[in-house]
Amino acid sequence: MANAKVIEGLQIIVTDLAQQADGHALQSRIFAAEGFTKLAEKYAEHATEERGWVEKCTDRLLDLGVDVKLEAKKEGPVYKDPVDWVKYDLEVSKAGLAWLKEITEEAREDYTTFDILKEYYQDEEEDMYWDEAQLELIECIGKQNWLLQQL
Numbered sequence: 001m002a003n004a005k006v007i008e009g010l011q012i013i014v015t016d017l018a019q020q021a022d023g024h025a026l027q028s029r030i031f032a033a034e035g036f037t038k039l040a041e042k043y044a045e046h047a048t049e050e051r052g053w054v055e056k057c058t059d060r061l062l063d064l065g066v067d068v069k070l071e072a073k074k075e076g077p078v079y080k081d082p083v084d085w086v087k088y089d090l091e092v093s094k095a096g097l098a099w100l101k102e103i104t105e106e107a108r109e110d111y112t113t114f115d116i117l118k119e120y121y122q123d124e125e126e127d128m129y130w131d132e133a134q135l136e137l138i139e140c141i142g143k144q145n146w147l148l149q150q151l
Contacts, residue, residue: 002064002110009103010113011069013057013120019073020092021050026078027085036150039082046127053120060113082150083143086134093128100124 025047032040061068079085104117138146 002066002113003106006103006107006110006113007061007064007066009106009117010057010061011066011071014054014061014068015071015073017050017057018054019076021047021054023076023078024050030078030080031082031150034080034082036082036147039150049123053123056116056120060116063112082147083135083138086131086138090128090131090135093124093131097121097124097128 024043028040028043028047031037031043058068077088079088100117100121104114104121107114107117134146
């Protein structure tokens with residue numbers, strides 16, 4: 001039987017990441033309505049990618065013989081200002097990566113789960129670096145110039 005902490009972590013990913021995917025899809029529509037086509041496409045793709053991770057973690061729980069739950073999700077924030085969104089998204093990434101690192105380490109004895117979580121960690125780390133790069137770019141060229149690039 002798999003580590004109980006790992007099973008709990010996989011279920012948390014399924015629940016929280018499903019909400020995050022919905023949030024990114026919603027942000028995509030908001031950005032599209034504001035004319036920020038590039039941001040809209042990025043977050044639509046991101047939502048699809050996150051749903052893929054939900055599927056992988058769900059499948060792994062099922063492989064481990066665990067009953068997957070459809071848990072309640074807390075309300076998530078929505079932003080009209082793209083810069084405020086990127087700042088928020090960065091903070092979510094940082095907190096999520098710290099937690100994910102612990103769960104990934106806990107899964108070291110279960111190679112299949114470890115590989116899934118390690119790959120997911122790398123994907124999330126890449127997202128964090130993108131957010132950081134965008135905020136650095138905004139600092140360098142200014143918010144208005146950055147927003148023009150997102151049209």
